[in-house]
Amino acid sequence: xxxxxxxxxxxxxxxxxxxxxxxxxxxxxxxxxxxxxxxxxxxxxxxxxxxxxxxxxxxxxxxxxxxxxxxxxxxxxxxxxxxxxxxxxxxxxxxxxxxxxxxxxxxxxxxxxxxxxxxxxxxxxxxxxxxxxxxxxxxxxxxxxxxxxxxxxxxxxxxxxxxxxxxxxxxxxxxxxxxxxxxxxxxxxxxxxxxxxxxxxxxxxxxxxxxxxxxxxxxx
Amino acid sequence: xxxxxxxxxxxxxxxxxxxxxxxxxxxxxxxxxxxxxxxxxxxxxxxxxxxxxxxxxxxxxxxxxxxxxxxxxxxxxxxxxxxxxxxxxxxxxxxxxxxxxxxxxxxxxxxxxxxxxxxxxxxxxxxxxxxxxxxxxxxxxxxxxxxxxxxxxxxxxxxxxxxxxxxxxxxxxxxxxxxxxxxxxxxxxxxxxxxxxxxxxxxxxxxxxxxxxxxxxxxx
Numbered sequence: 036x037x038x039x040x041x042x043x044x045x046x047x048x049x050x051x052x053x054x055x056x057x058x059x060x061x062x063x064x065x066x067x068x069x070x071x072x073x074x075x076x077x078x079x080x081x082x083x084x085x086x087x088x089x090x091x092x093x094x095x096x097x098x099x100x101x102x103x104x105x106x107x108x109x110x111x112x113x114x115x116x117x118x119x120x121x122x123x124x125x126x127x128x129x130x131x132x133x134x135x136x137x138x139x140x141x142x143x144x145x146x147x148x149x150x151x152x153x154x155x156x157x158x159x160x161x162x163x164x165x166x167x168x169x170x171x172x173x174x175x176x177x178x179x180x181x182x183x184x185x186x187x188x189x190x191x192x193x194x195x196x197x198x199x200x201x202x203x204x205x206x207x208x209x210x211x212x213x214x215x216x217x218x219x220x221x222x223x224x225x226x227x228x229x230x231x232x233x234x235x236x237x238x239x240x241x242x243x244x245x246x247x248x249x250x251x252x253x254x255x
Numbered sequence: 256x257x258x259x260x261x262x263x264x265x266x267x268x269x270x271x272x273x274x275x276x277x278x279x280x281x282x283x284x285x286x287x288x289x290x291x292x293x294x295x296x297x298x299x300x301x302x303x304x305x306x307x308x309x310x311x312x313x314x315x316x317x318x319x320x321x322x323x324x325x326x327x328x329x330x331x332x333x334x335x336x337x338x339x340x341x342x343x344x345x346x347x348x349x350x351x352x353x354x355x356x357x358x359x360x361x362x363x364x365x366x367x368x369x370x371x372x373x374x375x376x377x378x379x380x381x382x383x384x385x386x387x388x389x390x391x392x393x394x395x396x397x398x399x400x401x402x403x404x405x406x407x408x409x410x411x412x413x414x415x416x417x418x419x420x421x422x423x424x425x426x427x428x429x430x431x432x433x434x435x436x437x438x439x440x441x442x443x444x445x446x447x448x449x450x451x452x453x454x455x456x457x458x459x460x461x462x463x464x465x466x467x468x469x470x471x472x473x474x475x
Contacts, residue, residue, distance in 0.1 A: 144446035149453075191475065195461070221464040222457065226364035230457040233369075237442065237450040241415070241474055244441040253473050254461055255411065 038210065039105035041066040041098045041120055042112035044076040047136055047175060050183025051109060052080045056091035057186065059213045064094050066101025066124075073097065087186060103127030107206065109134040109175070114157045118164040128169045132203040135161040136175035138235040147236035149229065156228035158197060170200035172207045174219075177234045182249035190216030192251035195231045197222045220254065258430065259325035261286040261318045261340055262332035264296040267356055267395060270403025271329060272300050276311035277406065279433045284314050286321025286344075293317065307406060323347030327426060329354040329395070334377045338384040348389045352423040355381040356395035358455040367456035369449065376448035378417060390420035392427045393445075397454045402469035410436030412471035415451045417442045440474065 038055060040048040043065040052063050065080070067073035073095030080093045095101075102108045102124035112120045114137040121133070137157045141150040154160040158173030165171050174196045182188045194211045196219050198204045204221065211219035222231050234252060242250045258275060260268040263285040272283050285300070287293035293315030300313045315321075322328045322344035332340045334357040341353070357377045361370040374380040378393030385391050394416045402408045414431045416439050418424045424441065431439035442451050454472060462470045 144444050146443040146447035148446060149450055195457075220461050220467075223366040223460040223464055224364050226368060227366035227457070227460050230369055230453045230460070233450045233453045234457070237415075237447070237454070238474065240443040240447050240450070241440050244443055247440075247474070250474050253475065254458065254467070254470050255473065 036106045036210070037062045037064065037104060039064045039066055039101040039108045040111050041102055041108055041124060042110065042116070043067070044072055045111055046180035046184065047178065048111040049080070050178065050180055051175070052093060053083060053184060053186055054214045056080070056084055056093060057089050058215050061210070064096060064101045064105065066096055066098035068098060070095065070097040070100070073101065099124050099127055102131070105131060107132045107134060107210065109136065110161065111136065113137060114139045114152065114160065117157065117161050121161065121164040125166050128166055131169060132206050133161060133165055133169055133171045134175065134207055135171055135173050138176050138232045140236045147239045149233035149236050151229055151232065156232055158228040158232065159225055162225060170198065170203035172196060172198035172200070172203050173228045173231060174207050174211065176232050177238060177252055179249035179251055182251070190251070191253060192217055193253050194219050195222035195234070196220065197225060197228045197231050199225045256326045256430070257282045257284065257324060259284050259286055259321040259328045260331050261322060261328055261344060262330065262336070263287070264292055265331055266400035266404065267398065268331040269300070270398065270400055271395070272313060273303060273404060273406055274434045276300070276304055276313060277309050278435050281430070284316060284321045284325065286316055286318035288318060290315065290317040290320070293321065319344050319347055322351070325351060327352045327354060327430065329356065330381065331356065333357060334359045334372065334380065337377065337381050341381065341384040345386050348386055351389060352426050353381060353385055353389055353391045354395065354427055355391055355393050358396050358452045360456045367459045369453035369456050371449055371452065376445070376452055378448040378452065379445055382445060390418065390423035392416060392418040392420070392423050393448045393451060394427050394431065396452050397458060397472055399469035399471055410471070411473060412437055413473050414439050415442035415454070416440065417445060417448045417451050419445045
C-alpha cells in the first residue's frame with residue numbers, strides 16, 4: 036500500500052513516516068507545499084532509519100504529486116489548512132482514503148479546551164471539503180508527536196478511529212495496528228468525532244498539570 | 256474523614272462505598288431521598304464486605320442527614336437531579352467539598368455524544384447550584400460502575416479531577432489515590448470539565464464498537 040503524508044515534514048508526519056517504514060512493508064511518500072522541503076525531510080527520515088540499520092525508501096514531492104496514486108493520504112496539516120490542502124490534491128484522489136488527525140483547540144481560563152469548527156468537528160470539516168465519494172476517516176489525533184518520532188521509545192497507546200465509511204475505517208485500522216505498540220479502536224461514526232478530538236486538549240492539560248510528558252491514552 | 260454518597264444506592268455509589276470502606280479508614284455514609292432504601296443498601300454493602308472478611312460500618316440516611324457533618328459529599332445522581340439534590344442538602348454544607356461525577360449524553364447518529372447543559376458542563380452546573388463558598392470538584396466520571404463494584408476486579412485506571420479550588424481538588428485527589436488501582440490526575444480548572452465529561456460517551460462507544468467491557472482509561 037502507498038501512504039502519502041501531506042504536510043508530512045511536521046511533527047506527526049515524522050513519527051508516522053519513520054514507524055510505518057520501520058514496522059511495515061508499505062511505501063511512504065512525504066508531501067509538502069514545497070517539494071524541495073519534502074525531499075529534504077524524506078532524505079532525513081531515510082538517514083535516521085539507515086543509522087539504525089533499517090533500509091527503506093522514502094520519497095518527497097509536492098502535496099498533489101504525493102497524494103496522486105496513494106491509497107491512503109494522511110492530512111498532517113493544521114485544521115485551518117485542511118480545506119486548502121484537500122483542494123490542492125483533489126484531482127488525484129481516486130479510490131483514496133483521506134485521514135484527518137487535526138484538532139481545533141483554544142486556551143480558556145488557563146486550560147486547553149476543544150474548539151471545533153462550525154462543521155462540528157475537524158474530521159467533519161475534512162469530510163465536507165473532500166470530493167464526492169472520497170471517504171474521510173479521523174485518526175491519530177491523540178498521539179504525542181515527540182515520542183512517536185523517537186524510535187527508541189516503546190509505545191503502548193490506543194488510536195481512536197472515526198468515520199462513516201466502514202471499509203475506509205477498516206483500512207486505516209489495519210495500517211494503525213501494523214505500527215508496533217499501537218492498537219486501533221473503532222470510536223464510531225463521524226458524529227462521534229468531537230469526543231475523540233476533545234481528547235487532545237485533555238492530554239495537553241494532564242501532561243502540563245501532572246508533570247507528565249508525551250502522554251498517550253489507553254483504554255482497558 | 257467522613258464521605259457521604261448522596262444517591263449512593265446506585266451503580267457508582269456501590270463501587271465507591273465498597274472500595275473506600277475496604278481500602279481506607281474513612282467513614283462512608285449512604286444517602287438517598289428514601290432513608291429506608293439508604294439503610295437497606297448500606298446493610299447490603301456491609302454484608303458484602305463481611306462475606307470477604309472485611310469489617311466496616313456503613314450507615315444509611317436521607318440525603319440531607321448523610322451530607323450533614325460529611326467532609327466530602329459525592330453527588331451520585333443523574334445530571335437532571337443535581338440541582339435538586341444540592342438544594343436538599345444545602346443547609347448542612349459547611350467546610351464540605353462537593354464532588355460531581357455526572358455526565359450529560361445523548362444518542363446521535365448511532366453514537367453516544369456529549370450533551371452538556373447550558374452551564375457548559377455538568378460540573379459547572381453543580382458549581383452554579385452550590386451555596387456560596389462550597390467548592391465543587393468534578394471527578395469519577397469515567398469509572399465503569401460494574402467493574403468498580405466488583406471487589407474481585409483489579410483496577411488500573413486514572414480518575415480525572417477538575418475544579419477551581421486547589422484545596423478541594425487536593426482532598427478529592429488524595430481520597431481517590433487511596434483506592435487501590437486508581438490514580439488521580441489533575442485535569443485542570445472548571446473550564447476543562449467538558450473534555451473530562453466527554454470521555455464518558457467515548458468510553459461507551461469504544462466498549463460497544465470493539466466488544467470491550469467495563470472500559471476505563473489510563474494515560475501514559
